[in-house]
Amino acid sequence: MSATLRSPCRGSRRLRDRSPSIMSRVYGTGLVRRLDVLRRRLECGHAHRHLHEPLIPRPLTGYRGDPAGTGVSTVTPGSASASTHRRKPMATDVISLIKEDHRDVESLFERLRKMPENRPALLAELAAKFIAHSEGEEDEVYPVLAKRQPEEKEEVHHGTEEHHEAEEMISQLLETAPESPEFDTLLHELIEAVTHHVEEEENDILPVLEKAVPFEERVQLGKAFSKRKAEVLAAPIKPRSRTKDELLHQARELGVEGASGMSKGELAAAVKQKKQARG
Secondary structure, X not given: OOOOOOOHHHHHHHHHHOOOOHHHHHXXXXXXXXXXXXXXXXXXXXXXXXXXXXXXXXXXXOOOOOOOOOOOOOOOOOOHHHOOOOOOOOOOOHHHHHHHHHHHHHHHHHHHHXXXXXXXXXXXXXXXXXXXXXXXXXXXHHHHHHHHOHHHHHHHHHHHXXXXXXXXXXXXXXXXXXXXXXXXXXXXHHHHHHHHHHHXXXXXXHHHHHHHOOHHHHHHHHHHHHHHHHHHHHOOOOOOOOOHHHHHHHHHHHOOOOHHHOOHHHHHHHHHHHHHHHO
């Protein structure tokens, strides 16, 4: 009984009849079909006649950048299809940088409230970032605003006082047990004070700065602001406190009687009492 020899040509026909492969969907059926024909001819021993024939593939179709299957890529540098993970453009002008810092501090406040177990590390981060931000504003931003808009000198001075007052509260928090009720009380007072400062700055100071200083100059001011912050962060962090003159100024604004004859400690206590009474 003679054995039946299986023709490689007939056997290969089953490959041809199968449904399109992944390669067909990616590279196009034309190229895959030509490769399949060449493979079958190699199996049948007839490939030598056709090796000189060029295999001309169709353009790649149906991939990202060619959703219509036209073979023409629609991906261009900078287009949404070129990168599915676009990074948020970095802030450049000083106003954007200041507002970014404000949002960062607000995020730290939220975590300090909700994550008491992480308070020591979060408070250290808050102290460093807030002090660097404050000194950056006082040394680089506020002087420019006061020079361009002399009528804003009072607002600038007021902003500096609020920085120092907040740093006093941060200093007290650093010396308070994180799990104690006193910490929660001080944290609440700090959040209220900084929230008030941020609202005033974003509603009153920054809009004036935007009008007074052209964008190109604000970009350069942003670089100076960032550089000053980096210098502060590179040194040991030390919260500042209000000077006696600043306390006296606050006391007079709040209507504290006999403020001029008070010591620095008495002024601080009187100012705090007045603010608490006002709610």
